[in-house]
Each structure stands twice: as C-alpha cells, then as structure tokens.
Amino acid sequence: TRTNNTMKFSMLAIAATVMAAGVNGFAGTPLKTGRSFAVSQNVLKMSTAVDVDKKAALATAANEARGLAMDSIAAAHSGHMGLPLGAAEIGSVLYGSQMSYNAKDPQWINRDRFILSAGHGSMFIYSWLNIAGYDLPMEEVKNFRQHHSMTPGHPEFPNSEHNTPGIECTTGPLGQGVANAVGFAASEKMAEAVYNTEDHKIFGHHVFALAGDGCFQEGVSAEAAAFAAHEKLDNLIVLYDANEVTLDKMAEYTQSEDILKRYEAYGWEVYDIDGHDLDSVEETIKAAKASDNGKPKFIKCNTIIGKGMEETEGTNAAHGEAGVPYVEKAKKNIGLPEGESWYVSEGTRKYYEGVQEKNQAAYDEWQETFAAWKEANPELAKQLDDAVNDNVMSAEDMIKDIPEMGDEAEATRVSGNKVIQEISRLVPHYVSGSADLHGSTRNYINDGGNFGTGFDKSYAGKNLYFGIREHAMGSIMNGFAYHGLFKISGSTFLVFVDYFRPTVRVAGLAELNAVSWILTHDSVGVGEDGPTHQPVETVSGLRVFPNVDVMRPADAEETVAAMVSSVTRKEGPTALIFSRQNIVQNTAVSAQARREGTLKGAYVAKEETEDLELIILATGSEVPHALDVAADMPGARVVSMPCMELFERQSDDYKESVLPSSCTKRVAIEAGVTGLWYKYASKVVGIDRYGFSAPGDITMKELGMTPENLKAEIESMN
Numbered sequence: 001t002r003t004n005n006t007m008k009f010s011m012l013a014i015a016a017t018v019m020a021a022g023v024n025g026f027a028g029t030p031l032k033t034g035r036s037f038a039v040s041q042n043v044l045k046m047s048t049a050v051d052v053d054k055k056a057a058l059a060t061a062a063n064e065a066r067g068l069a070m071d072s073i074a075a076a077h078s079g080h081m082g083l084p085l086g087a088a089e090i091g092s093v094l095y096g097s098q099m100s101y102n103a104k105d106p107q108w109i110n111r112d113r114f115i116l117s118a119g120h121g122s123m124f125i126y127s128w129l130n131i132a133g134y135d136l137p138m139e140e141v142k143n144f145r146q147h148h149s150m151t152p153g154h155p156e157f158p159n160s161e162h163n164t165p166g167i168e169c170t171t172g173p174l175g176q177g178v179a180n181a182v183g184f185a186a187s188e189k190m191a192e193a194v195y196n197t198e199d200h201k202i203f204g205h206h207v208f209a210l211a212g213d214g215c216f217q218e219g220v221s222a223e224a225a226a227f228a229a230h231e232k233l234d235n236l237i238v239l240y241d242a243n244e245v246t247l248d249k250m251a252e253y254t255q256s257e258d259i260l261k262r263y264e265a266y267g268w269e270v271y272d273i274d275g276h277d278l279d280s281v282e283e284t285i286k287a288a289k290a291s292d293n294g295k296p297k298f299i300k301c302n303t304i305i306g307k308g309m310e311e312t313e314g315t316n317a318a319h320g321e322a323g324v325p326y327v328e329k330a331k332k333n334i335g336l337p338e339g340e341s342w343y344v345s346e347g348t349r350k351y352y353e354g355v356q357e358k359n360q361a362a363y364d365e366w367q368e369t370f371a372a373w374k375e376a377n378p379e380l381a382k383q384l385d386d387a388v389n390d391n392v393m394s395a396e397d398m399i400k401d402i403p404e405m406g407d408e409a410e411a412t413r414v415s416g417n418k419v420i421q422e423i424s425r426l427v428p429h430y431v432s433g434s435a436d437l438h439g440s441t442r443n444y445i446n447d448g449g450n451f452g453t454g455f456d457k458s459y460a461g462k463n464l465y466f467g468i469r470e471h472a473m474g475s476i477m478n479g480f481a482y483h484g485l486f487k488i489s490g491s492t493f494l495v496f497v498d499y500f501r502p503t504v505r506v507a508g509l510a511e512l513n514a515v516s517w518i519l520t521h522d523s524v525g526v527g528e529d530g531p532t533h534q535p536v537e538t539v540s541g542l543r544v545f546p547n548v549d550v551m552r553p554a555d556a557e558e559t560v561a562a563m564v565s566s567v568t569r570k571e572g573p574t575a576l577i578f579s580r581q582n583i584v585q586n587t588a589v590s591a592q593a594r595r596e597g598t599l600k601g602a603y604v605a606k607e608e609t610e611d612l613e614l615i616i617l618a619t620g621s622e623v624p625h626a627l628d629v630a631a632d633m634p635g636a637r638v639v640s641m642p643c644m645e646l647f648e649r650q651s652d653d654y655k656e657s658v659l660p661s662s663c664t665k666r667v668a669i670e671a672g673v674t675g676l677w678y679k680y681a682s683k684v685v686g687i688d689r690y691g692f693s694a695p696g697d698i699t700m701k702e703l704g705m706t707p708e709n710l711k712a713e714i715e716s717m718n
Contacts, residue, residue, distance in 0.1 A: 083121025117177025175218025183479015200373035223472030229267030275301030405556035433464030474503030527696030561598035601647025
C-alpha cells in the first residue's frame, strides 16, 4: 500500500528538482525561425508564476511516465526506452493541457488525434493513455509486448487482434505516421467543409504527430509534407523529437541538413524549442493551435534521448533496452520512490482527473451543439452516422441498384469510371484521388469537386490530387481511413504500386476496409511504354498480402461487382486491377449472374455441354481467350476468377461446385507470373519474364496471351 507520505514525497521532490533554478527555469522562449516568436518572455514568466502548481504536476507526471516506461521495458526485456524518457515532457503537456479528448469516449468524432509516428517508442503512448484515464489498465501496461496484451510492441489501430483505446494509428514503419497524420488533417478539413454549418460547428480539431529523425529521413514524410503545405493543412502539428540519435550512430553520422529550413521551404510554420522546458512546450503548442494561417506546424523539440538514465542518455545506446540494468538507479535519481514499480502518485491521478473534468465540460458543450446540428440537418446527420458506423447497403443490394453496363467492348478502367459515379451516389462519404493520373486511370468523380485550396479547389471536393507522390498517397489514404469519416480510393498505374507497397501492407494488417486502390494498365498489354511500365509480377505480388482482396475483373459487369465489393467489404482493403485495352463482354452470361459470381471471387463463366473433361481458369483480359477456346470444346468449363482471396472465403460446397475435385485436368491463363495459379491448375499459361516495347497486341501475342497459344498448350496436355 502506498502511503500519502510517500506520494507527497514524490510530488514535492520532483517539483523541487524542477523548480530549483527558480521560476525562470521553465521560461525558455520558443524560437520561431525567420521572425520573432509571438509569445513574449514576459508573458511566459507570468504564465509560469500563475501556474506553478500545474507545472509541478506536469513535471511529476513526466517523470512517473518515465518510470512506467522503464518498468515495462525492463519486465519485457524488450522495447525502446529512449523516446519515452526523452519526450516525457511533450506527453505531459499534450495529455495534461493542450489536447482536447475524452478518455471515457475515445471515439468522440471531434477529439484531437495523436499519432506516434516513431512507433518503436510505444511505451510513451501506453504510459500516457493510462495516466490520462483511458481504459488501459495498469495490468496491461505491465504486460507490454506480451501475447494478447493491449500493449503490443508497436501501436496497433483497433482490429481483430488488439483493441487499445486511444490508439489512432498503426505505426512502426518510420515516416508513415507523419504521412498518416497528413491524411487525418486532410480528412478533418474535409469534414469541416462537408458537415459544419453557419449555425453549428461540429468539427474543428487538431492532429498531432510525434516523430523522430528516422521518420524525417524516410522519403514518405517529405512527400506528405509537401502535400500538407500545398493544401494549407494548418490543423496539423508535427512535433520533432530532435535527440540527435539514430539506432546505429549519432544522427550527425548520416544527416546534416537544416530540417527547419527544409520544412520552412515546404511552406510550414516552424519552431525550435527545448523539449524538456515545460513552458516552451506548452506555449509553443498553444501558439501553434491558435495559428490559423494556412501553414501546417513543425515544432523541433530538442531533447535528450533516454533522459534520466545517466549511463545511456544522449547516446545511441539509449534507443533500445540497453538501459534495463540501470532502471532502479534512474528511477531513484528522478525522484521516484525506491522499491516501487509502475508507480503513479495520487497527486498525478488527481491532476489528470481534473484534466478529464475540464475536457468533459468541453465535450458536454459540444454534445449540445451536435444535438442542435443534428436536429437542424437530418440528411447530413444520417450521412455522418452512416460514415462513422460504416453503414452502407449490402453488396447484393448495391449491384442491383447500379444499371447494366451494356454490351460494347471497353477497357475495365473505362467501366470503372462509369461505376465510380454510381458508387459516389450510393456512398456519399466516398472520395477518390490520383497520383497525377486521373486522365489515364479514369477514377475522377464527376461533379464531385476538387479537394484543397486555390484554383478550383475546396475542402469539400471529392477528388484529391496527390501529385506524383505515390508513397504519400498510400499513407494519406490510410490516414483518411483511420480518421473514420470517409471511404477513399486512390489510383495510379499498377506497376507503380511498388512505390507505396508498405502502405498496402499496413492497410491489410490494420484491417482498413475504407481503403481501396484503383490500379490500371494491368499487363504487358500496356504496350509501347515498354517493360518499365508493363507489370508481370505485380498482381501476384499483391495477392500474397494477407487480408488484401485483389480483384481483376474481366468485363464491365465484373467491374461493377469488384467496385461494390471494395466499398462493402468489412474486413480489409481491396486492390482493383483494371485494363488499359478494350475487353469484350461475356454476354452469354447475364449481367446479374456475372456480378453475383464476382462477389464470390470465382464463378462458371461457361458451362460444359457434355461430360466435364477440362476446366480453364482465367482472370481479367484473358477470360475472353478462355471463352474462345472453350467454344469448340463441349467438355470444357471456363471459370472466371477475378479474386482468389474472395473465392477462398466461400463455403466448401460452393468451391466444389465451381471447381469439382473430380476434374483434375485444369489449365489457367493470366498475363502475369504463373506461380500462384498452380494451387488451382496443373498447367499455367502466363508470363514469367519482363515484356518489351511494342504495340500492346503484339506484346500479348509474342508472350503467348492469345486463344491460339492457349489452345496449343491445352492440346499438349493430352
């Protein structure tokens, strides 16, 4: 049992240490490059003098958060101690003063968002969530990095594996959290424009991201930073934990640029402060929040990595768990009671209860505004409710609501353009964007308007122009999905998906069903642009991701169902693979049957007319070849398989009805690498090499993607 005397000692000892230098010990002035900072030294002194008790409480909480991180990492013998110790004052100010949140309602739609881009420092956020009153029990903090705990090694967005309240984003791959935060900020600006009215403002929050040197060395953060500045996302505040350390070496070994000048050049408002000076941290964040000048905010917080553990602090050894042997000594040195583990004082608990009370008052006031807005705007309210709760009509109903596409041959990218208009009609919170390829990928939403500032853009626009920034596009899209208010698709040529492949993996892992990718020019049929633009390995490379549906439709009706599936699926994201070249329609099967079959991943596109002797499996632009060949083979069945993953989720009875085990003579054809098809067929006609520059019909013919070659290959099986 902890005595009041012990708790008082902890609070007073830490406060005395902090205050020993006098009131001015807190009064470091935030430096804003380029011009003088708006908050004067005198104002800071006054603030400190008035808020001495608050500063003491924040200082105490910072050191107790350090203690939680040290204890959990020591218990796990695993983890990263440097950031939780080095950035503790930043966490104390964010959760203890400057962020708007309600720990009792972690899904409140107008809460400020916090993203730990430097996800390896996960004990930072777990410590603060516990201290701030979220439903993250101390037992879970103690179970850091253990199986089935709420505190995995890197933060994970709530999913079927983990559900940790207060975690907004799956982070770990460095830089992605910064770019995700840009997506959050863009989504918030869009929500303001779509839902706020002159009489009622229900959206108006900030997005905070804490990142380290590694995040800013990764190129994705640079791409996203340029987008954020260009679109004037001034609701975004990035805090740079500038501790001059990377894993292998001190940061100076691999970087020498002036990062403040770099971000200022992008168009950000930049600050340079002492990240351990509570007043500097608080006043700078307060000023950044108040600055609605069209510039995102970049705060360089100069910190000491592993602060409080003198054996490792300030060195790259502090990054990981090297400090574990020194934990007890370090806790004593920062004023924590000896012999106590996972210690949080009664004073800290009471202070953060007070924070919760203040936040609750703001939350209650917002609820009154929201109720009035809801009554005044019933249609908008329904749209928002549907968006938040992921309410869309069923796939079965949606495919019936979309008109038939017709019998003319056309590229599936063209079909996709027709279908996306219907999706936008049926799912009002659906938006789309492109990495500078709208004219080719054809995913522009007509009459949807363009997102952003300047020119013909507004924040209510449904079409996002990402520029030639595929990696940022992928991460920004994930940010939209995490934010939880819009479904989003983004497009580029299929071959360029490798530029944002890391974001596809995270979307699958985080089960982001609000994300889909429209990937066109799907094979060597691209033609003249040559092998740099002709994907052969790429579709299979996407199929190997767990929890990512890869849909390569064979005609317009399959395209309808593929796009419907992408917005109705609940478990994860979808990749839509569309052709550049025209594809004939399979009019022998009704439009509804093709749609229904596509929703099951595979279906019989042509029935055998005699005893079943052969099954030809195909997908995308190769389905017509299979149909041509089977037309002269009464014992042949053609199976169109637009989505392997979806087919695998069907019942055993359905799979047996499509691919009866009694028929072992099977051949598959796809204009790509052959490996994955051997699960279903004993022979595969594909392309296990790179293509070449020539007209698309010639590349297809030379590489065997013709009915004639398919027929010859089948005959060779006899």
